[in-house]
Amino acid sequence: MKILVGFCSLSGNTKKMAEAIARGVKDEGVTCDLKEVSQITVDELLNYEGLIFGSPTYYGLMTADLKRLFDDSVKHHGKLTGKIGGAFTSSGMMGGGGETTILSIFEALLIHGMIIAGDAKMQHYGPLAVGAPDNEAEKNCMKYGKKIAALTKKIYGT
Numbered sequence: 441m442k443i444l445v446g447f448c449s450l451s452g453n454t455k456k457m458a459e460a461i462a463r464g465v466k467d468e469g470v471t472c473d474l475k476e477v478s479q480i481t482v483d484e485l486l487n488y489e490g491l492i493f494g495s496p497t498y499y500g501l502m503t504a505d506l507k508r509l510f511d512d513s514v515k516h517h518g519k520l521t522g523k524i525g526g527a528f529t530s531s532g533m534m535g536g537g538g539e540t541t542i543l544s545i546f547e548a549l550l551i552h553g554m555i556i557a558g559d560a561k562m563q564h565y566g567p568l569a570v571g572a573p574d575n576e577a578e579k580n581c582m583k584y585g586k587k588i589a590a591l592t593k594k595i596y597g598t
């Protein structure tokens with residue numbers, strides 16, 4: 441069982457979140473690959489049971505690089521059905537469109553037929569940070585990684 445944490449990050453903030461999420465996944469005992477989106481091929485998406493994507497907030501949406509990966513993933517449309525998905529973002533400010541960015545990633549994952557979990561207690565859609573993640577945001581990222589890994593184990597067996 442493997443989870444991919446893919447991220448775009450120009451100035452390193454989203455990358456720090458991705459690293460914390462990957463630590464959480466590994467803490468839960470699940471193998472995790474951490475990759476820049478530009479290094480991910482659409483074919484390798486098939487190798488993972490869980491796919492978590494992070495992007496800086498760009499005009500309230502994911503980056504063009506991540507969107508390009510999703511557009512290219514039409515090659516495997518239907519084959520990602522049932523995989524576990526997740527999303528996270530770093531924005532420049534509170535209320536800067538972080539949640540809509542996460543939702544823009546969810547839209548692509550849902551259209552692929554993937555399974556997405558919300559959260560009743562923590563950040564409801566997925567981890568958000570303003571700029572670089574502070575201690576609390578890093579903790580949220582780690583918890584998120586653990587949660588997605590636990591869900592993946594539940595659905596796919598340990």
Ligand SMILES: Cc1cc2nc3c(=O)[nH]c(=O)nc-3n(C[C@H](O)[C@H](O)[C@H](O)COP(=O)(O)O)c2cc1C
Nearest residue numbers: 449450451452453454496497498499500532533536
């Ligand atoms: C092209 C561009 C668009 C951006 N749009 C927004 C935005 O809509 N809202 C916001 O809060 N921050 C916006 N920002 C700021 C980034 O989301 C923020 O600096 C983020 O922490 C960068 O993450 P990174 O270090 O992973 O690249 C934008 C930055 C760039 C370069």
